[in-house]
Amino acid sequence: MTLRLVKTVGMMSALALGVVGLNAQSFAASIGVGSTKGGATAQVTAGLSKIVSSSSGHQLRPQPMGGTQQYIPIVNAGELEFGVSNVMQYYMAITGTGLSEGKKNDNLRMVATLMTFRTGMFVADKSGIKSIADLKGKRVPGEFTASPLFKFLIEANLANAGLGWKDVNVVPMTALRQHWDAFGQGKVDVAIGAIGSGPIKKLNSSVGGVTFLSLDNGGDAADRTLKLAPKTTINTVKPAKPFVGIKAPTNAIHFAYTLWAHKGVDDKIVEDVVKAIYDNEKGLHELSPLWRSHKSKGMGRQFGADVPYHPGAINFYKKAGVWTGS
Numbered sequence: 001m002t003l004r005l006v007k008t009v010g011m012m013s014a015l016a017l018g019v020v021g022l023n024a025q026s027f028a029a030s031i032g033v034g035s036t037k038g039g040a041t042a043q044v045t046a047g048l049s050k051i052v053s054s055s056s057g058h059q060l061r062p063q064p065m066g067g068t069q070q071y072i073p074i075v076n077a078g079e080l081e082f083g084v085s086n087v088m089q090y091y092m093a094i095t096g097t098g099l100s101e102g103k104k105n106d107n108l109r110m111v112a113t114l115m116t117f118r119t120g121m122f123v124a125d126k127s128g129i130k131s132i133a134d135l136k137g138k139r140v141p142g143e144f145t146a147s148p149l150f151k152f153l154i155e156a157n158l159a160n161a162g163l164g165w166k167d168v169n170v171v172p173m174t175a176l177r178q179h180w181d182a183f184g185q186g187k188v189d190v191a192i193g194a195i196g197s198g199p200i201k202k203l204n205s206s207v208g209g210v211t212f213l214s215l216d217n218g219g220d221a222a223d224r225t226l227k228l229a230p231k232t233t234i235n236t237v238k239p240a241k242p243f244v245g246i247k248a249p250t251n252a253i254h255f256a257y258t259l260w261a262h263k264g265v266d267d268k269i270v271e272d273v274v275k276a277i278y279d280n281e282k283g284l285h286e287l288s289p290l291w292r293s294h295k296s297k298g299m300g301r302q303f304g305a306d307v308p309y310h311p312g313a314i315n316f317y318k319k320a321g322v323w324t325g326s
Contacts (some may be wrong), residue, residue, distance in 0.1 A: 016074045031269060034083035035062040040194070040290065044114060044257055045084050047287045048277065053058060056276035058269060061244055064278040067146070067165030069099060076105035077131050079261045081269070084286035086117065086134055087231045087256045087303060089149055095306065096318070098230070099148055112259045112274055114300040115294040117188075118237055120252035121157045122245050125209035127189055132176075135168055138189040141179040142170035154192055156253065157230035160215045162174035183207070189226075196242045196289075215251040231303050242289075256301065261310050270312025274299065278320060297322050 035045035044061040053061040060082070061280055065071045067195065068085045072093045075083040089099060096104030123129040129138065135158065142165060144151045158164060171188050173179040180199050183191035184206050193200045194214065204210045215225060226232060232255040239246050256310040259277075277284070281296040300309070300317035302325050309317075317323035 002237050013025045014222050017140065018126075029057065030059045030061060031081045031265075031273075032061050032063045034068070034075055034080055035064050035108055036067055037064045037169055039082055039086065040117070040250075040257070041068065043290055046115075047284060047291060048084070048259065050287070051280045051283055052273050052276045053202050055280055056272040058272060060273065069148070072100065072108070073103070075260070075262050077109045078107065078264055080262070081265050082111070082259060082261045084257065084259055084272070086111075086149070086260050087202075087307075088152070088229055090258055090260055091231045091303070091307060098152060108260050109263045109313075110191055110258060110303070110307055111261050111310050111313045112271060112299040113118045114277075114299070115258060115291055118235075118252050119153060119192060120129065120195060120212040120215070120237075120250065121154065121190050122203075122210045122256055123190050123213045124207045125211055126207070129189065129213070132157060132215065133192055135161070135165060135213075138168055139171050139187070140165075140168040141173045141188050141192075141201055143172040144175065144179070145173075146175040150192055152228060153253065156225045156232075157192070157213075157215065159224040159228055160221045162221075162224070170302075195237055195246060196244070201244045210245045211247055212245045212250050212252060214248075215253070217251040225253070229255070231255070233306070256303075261265065263310065265310065265312070266313035267310075267315060270310050273314045274313050278316065300324065 033045050033048065036042050039265035049060045049062050052058060063080060068089055071080060071083055074080045092271045093100045093105040094108050096102055127298045129135065140154065142151060179191055180203060184203055191261065200210065215234050216222060222234055225234060232253050233253050235254045236248050236249050236251050237243060238249050279297060281294065284291040284294055300323050314323060
């Protein structure tokens with residue numbers, strides 16, 4: 001073999017190794033996050049993808065599926081690195097309760113709290129309904145076969161006044177948007193939604209005004225609600241221009257949106273992801289009003305000993321001086 005041929009073979013081998021190394025590096029840098037095909041979760045994962053991909057050295061890619069309940073077991077099995085959901089749904093997943101009844105997903109670990117959603121039940125002003133108790137015997141949306149979380153949230157609201165499904169006339173629904181349409185058409189007497197969201201503003205205009213119904217935030221009433229909506233809180237929302245339907249201080253369910261991961265995801269990857277989110281609070285706020293309540297210093301919020309954090313996340317929060325856990 002001539003020297004030129006040896007050099008050529010050597011260069012080709014080095015190039016091949018370089019390409020293999022580059023491909024391996026690109027593959028290692030790409031990580032997935034479970035997402036829905038639309039709605040708030042899709043918006044949250046899109047925002048995270050943009051920020052993490054531009055600031056962490058990893059490409060975070062949303063993996064859209066039919067619903068959160070579809071990708072929870074996939075992350076739990078280690079086939080996808082991250083997932084996004086509200087804390088209530090996450091808690092049900094890791095404990096095998098509620099939406100995940102009998103299917104404990106105990107390989108999941110909390111990574112970050114992202115923002116807070118305020119949700120409540122609202123009625124048309126012309127309905128004459130003034131309280132949750134007034135819903136007895138009224139037409140209330142139920143079932144939500146494609147959006148089962150909202151069945152639990154409505155049940156939690158009803159329980160606040162000592163009511164259950166047997167006390168109301170249940171109108172079966174498939175999804176959230178369908179029940180908003182039904183409310184606008186006068187087919188149900190009450191609906192549920194996020195305070196300050198676009199759909200509520202549209203309904204407010206179409207039905208001549210809406211009002212959110214206030215919850216009792218103490219005693220047995222609160223206990224009944226929080227039992228059905230675990231890891232949420234009942235807090236007061238004060239009237240403000242963006243909060244259509246809040247005409248007086250109103251107690252409503254508040255819950256965090258969260259990012260979580262499989263426990264086997266490399267600590268350094270999780271730490272890098274958390275750092276990218278933590279360092280870009282302003283950038284997240286600029287993405288959409290959805291991120292308005294997100295605060296970096298609150299990302300390591302504690303939900304109790306039964307909601308363990310990923311070691312990589314803990315490492316970062318300790319370095320940042322914001323870890324309050326044990």
